[in-house]
Amino acid sequence: xxxxxxxxxxLELRGVNKSFGPVHVLHDVDFRVHAGQVTxxxxxxxxxxxxxxxxxxxxxxxxxxxxxxxGEDVVIRGPRDAAELGIEFVYQDLSLCENLDxxxxxxxxxxxxxxxxxxxxxxxxxxxxxxxxxxxxxxKSVRQPIRSLSGGQRQxxxxxxxxxxxxxxxxxDEPTAALGVAQTEQVLALVRRLADQGLGVVLVSHNMNDVxxxxxxxxxxxxxxxxxxxxxxxxxxxxxLVGLITSGQRAGSPTTDTHGDDT
Amino acid sequence: xxxxxxxxxxxxxxxxxxxxxxxxxxIARFRGGDLGPVPxxxxxxxxxxxxxxxxxxxxxxxxxxxxxxxxxxxVIVIAMAVSFSLLLGEIDLAAGFTAGVAAAVMATRLQDxxxxxxxxxxxxxxxxxxxxxxxxxxxxxxIPSFVVTLANFLIFQGILLLLVKEGGTVGIDSExxxxxxxxxxxxTQSWIFVxxxxxLFAAFELRAQRASHGAVPMSLVGMKVAxxxxxxxxxxxxxxxNRALARANIEIKxxxxxxxxxxxxxxxxxFVLDNTRAGRHLYAVGGNAEAARRAGIRVDRIKLSAFxxxxxxxxxxxxxxxxxxxxxxxxxxxxxxLLLAVGAAVIGGTSLFGxxxxxxxxxxGGLVLALIDNGLPLVGKxxxxxxxEVDFSSSGVKAIAAGxxxxxxxxxxxxxxxxxx
Ligand SMILES: Nc1ncnc2c1ncn2[C@@H]1O[C@H](COP(=O)(O)OP(=O)(O)OP(=O)(O)O)[C@@H](O)[C@H]1O
Ligand SMILES: [Mg+2]
Numbered sequence: 161x162x163x164x165x166x167x168x169x170x171l172e173l174r175g176v177n178k179s180f181g182p183v184h185v186l187h188d189v190d191f192r193v194h195a196g197q198v199t200x201x202x203x204x205x206x207x208x209x210x211x212x213x214x215x216x217x218x219x220x221x222x223x224x225x226x227x228x229x230x231g232e233d234v235v236i237r238g239p240r241d242a243a244e245l246g247i248e249f250v251y252q253d254l255s256l257c258e259n260l261d262x263x264x265x266x267x268x269x270x271x272x273x274x275x276x277x278x279x280x281x282x283x284x285x286x287x288x289x290x291x292x293x294x295x296x297x298x299x300k301s302v303r304q305p306i307r308s309l310s311g312g313q314r315q316x317x318x319x320x321x322x323x324x325x326x327x328x329x330x331x332x333d334e335p336t337a338a339l340g341v342a343q344t345e346q347v348l349a350l351v352r353r354l355a356d357q358g359l360g361v362v363l364v365s366h367n368m369n370d371v372x373x374x375x376x377x378x379x380x381x382x383x384x385x386x387x388x389x390x391x392x393x394x395x396x397x398x399x400x401l402v403g404l405i406t407s408g409q410r411a412g413s414p415t416t417d418t419h420g421d422d423t
Numbered sequence: 424x425x426x427x428x429x430x431x432x433x434x435x436x437x438x439x440x441x442x443x444x445x446x447x448x449x450i451a452r453f454r455g456g457d458l459g460p461v462p463x464x465x466x467x468x469x470x471x472x473x474x475x476x477x478x479x480x481x482x483x484x485x486x487x488x489x490x491x492x493x494x495x496x497x498v499i500v501i502a503m504a505v506s507f508s509l510l511l512g513e514i515d516l517a518a519g520f521t522a523g524v525a526a527a528v529m530a531t532r533l534q535d536x537x538x539x540x541x542x543x544x545x546x547x548x549x550x551x552x553x554x555x556x557x558x559x560x561x562x563x564x565x566i567p568s569f570v571v572t573l574a575n576f577l578i579f580q581g582i583l584l585l586l587v588k589e590g591g592t593v594g595i596d597s598e599x600x601x602x603x604x605x606x607x608x609x610x611t612q613s614w615i616f617v618x619x620x621x622x623l624f625a626a627f628e629l630r631a632q633r634a635s636h637g638a639v640p641m642s643l644v645g646m647k648v649a650x651x652x653x654x655x656x657x658x659x660x661x662x663x664x665n666r667a668l669a670r671a672n673i674e675i676k677x678x679x680x681x682x683x684x685x686x687x688x689x690x691x692x693x694f695v696l697d698n699t700r701a702g703r704h705l706y707a708v709g710g711n712a713e714a715a716r717r718a719g720i721r722v723d724r725i726k727l728s729a730f731x732x733x734x735x736x737x738x739x740x741x742x743x744x745x746x747x748x749x750x751x752x753x754x755x756x757x758x759x760x761l762l763l764a765v766g767a768a769v770i771g772g773t774s775l776f777g778x779x780x781x782x783x784x785x786x787x788g789g790l791v792l793a794l795i796d797n798g799l800p801l802v803g804k805x806x807x808x809x810x811x812e813v814d815f816s817s818s819g820v821k822a823i824a825a826g827x828x829x830x831x832x833x834x835x836x837x838x839x840x841x842x843x844x
Contacts, residue, residue: 239719255717257710259778260703268707269718277698281634303638 312343382408439637456839512777519761554734
């Protein structure tokens with residue numbers, strides 16, 4: 161309880177509203193991301209998770225409300241604004257070029273130059289260093305094309321790319337949705353490690369097992385509103401989280417168990 | 424999973440590998456469907472063997488060898504132009520006519536008394552403008568390139584007709600243009616060129632080897648350099664023989680000028696594509712345009728630039744076309760050239776689906792098509808399986824052979840893409 165309240169959140173959204181034409185999707189949403197913590201964002205289909213994430217990304221700028229970054233008011237109008245603040249995104253449908261190799265993907269759009277030409281060896285070294293500090297063991301060569309990697313390895317590369325830029329916050333939209341058991345574990349371990357290294361991590365997920373295993377906090381959305389923002393403790397149960405998703409209430413007992421694990 | 428000090432080893436990047444390891448990787452890649460230029464190389468060897476057996480005296484003569492290289496040059500350059508569109512995952516069906524229009528602009532300007540640099544400059548500007556027009560229609564308006572370039576096919580053909588007048592021919596009276604395709608280096612110049620090129624090639628390979636920390640074994644570099652040297656030396660020895668007809672009282676020998684010209688284009692474009700941001704982004708857009716967009720790449724700009732480069736390079740191909748017959752007519756760049764250029768890139772191993780391919784593919788594919796074009800007539804009339812008499816020198820057979828080669832290459836491309844997913 162006391163730990164997260166003592167430190168100021170790295171990113172804080174207050175009273176955020178967002179409409180698409182007549183459709184009011186986000187209603188006075190409050191949301192906090194703390195450095196060194198994994199904050200999971202849960203909620204039923206259509207609850208507004210992706211919309212919230214995209215408004216942080218600048219893809220859907222907010223209509224009203226405020227965004228504070230390190231205690232200061234900021235305006236995020238486009239993806240570049242978010243990148244400049246040090247917020248990186250790993251989208252659900254991977255944003256990798258299969259024909260390019262690991263290094264080329266990690267530096268895509270931000271290639272290092274030396275005398276006007278691509279500085280391949282420095283990029284290769286940096287890519288290797290980043291993967292090594294993340295403790296990634298599954299990628300044997302950074303010169304492999306993405307085409308030859310497994311789903312988990314690809315997700316690893318996508319995440320490593322996000323942290324290559326001295327980013328402070330990494331937002332992952334369902335990073336394990338398409339992965340098998342072993343690969344899910346690897347990716348979750350990596351997600352945990354990012355937070356342990358001091359980054360603020362936001363994890364959007366439908367899988368309550370994943371959420372329970374890596375999260376410090378859980379923010380639950382219900383019909384476009386923030387229904388709860390709780391700390392994950394030893395006494396937190398899966399049933400509580402499912403209750404938040406299905407009814408927006410902190411129910412003591414599970415009402416139904418058909419929703420939580422739909423991935 | 425929770426090893427605290429887990430550190431990546433990147434075994435494949437840092438441990439030296441043997442030739443056997445590399446061979447195993449290559450076989451694995453083949454199995455995965457990534458054939459690269461191998462089918463084209465096999466086709467070249469096969470065609471040379473078949474035509475050589477069918478008509479050794481003519482096909483394997485030095486004169487025919489030089490002839491073949493000159494025939495292939497224009498198609499190769501235009502195929503390199505088309506490769507820019509293919510790398511995007513788009514296509515340019517009108518590149519042949521872009522070449523024709525550029526050649527016609529140059530020829531008519533020369534005819535009007537312009538000096539060569541001005542005529543070439545104007546034609547290059549026109550080629551760039553045509554490429555930009557295509558790029559604008561594809562990238563900004565959003566029409567599929569297939570449709571845009573089909574329309575351009577008609578429009579550019581119309582422009583060409585207007586320039587050369589119906590049925591007309593514009594002769595070119597410029598020594599420099601005439602010499603592009605047709606002139607030869609002296610035997611000494613040929614050797615100097617070959618030696619310099621080989622030294623540069625070896626230097627580049629060695630540098631790449633050093634940068635690979637042993638992942639590329641030294642023995643592989645040795646084999647590559649030795650093989651290339653052998654081919655280059657044999658070719659130069661042959662080309663330095665006198666290939667004039669026995670009764671002629673002049674000597675024709677030395678390497679055709681087109682060889683260094685095409686090689687220079689090939690190497691410099693490859694270098695740009697491999698070592699600049701724009702080149703990298705071209706491959707990225709072709710591989711996954713949405714991923715490129717999210718990475719902050721201006722996809723429409725890359726498309727526009729790629730089609731512009733395609734136009735310019737096709738224009739350069741037009742000079743080769745004009746040089747082959749020292750004139751420009753309504754059929755310059757039409758028919759054969761047009762389709763062969765698109766085919767050459769694909770036959771060489773450049774993917775129709777974008778993001779995969781190199782300039783060398785265009786050169787190899789161009790050689791395959793030139794071999795078919797050059798070799799079939801020498802086979803003459805034969806009975807096939809003792810059943811039907813086929814005249815292999817007819818243009819019907821030629822067209823069918825080139826079309827089949829393209830279909831085979833496109834099938835390899837499509838199937839390898841399937842097996843990769
Ligand atoms: N661009 C848009 N235009 C109009 N409505 C939209 C748009 N994007 C999202 N919405 C609506 O906003 C609501 C919230 O969608 P959102 O994608 O944020 O949900 P989600 O919580 O991410 O759901 P899921 O778990 O299915 O990914 C939905 O009702 C959706 O129809
Ligand atoms: Mg969503």
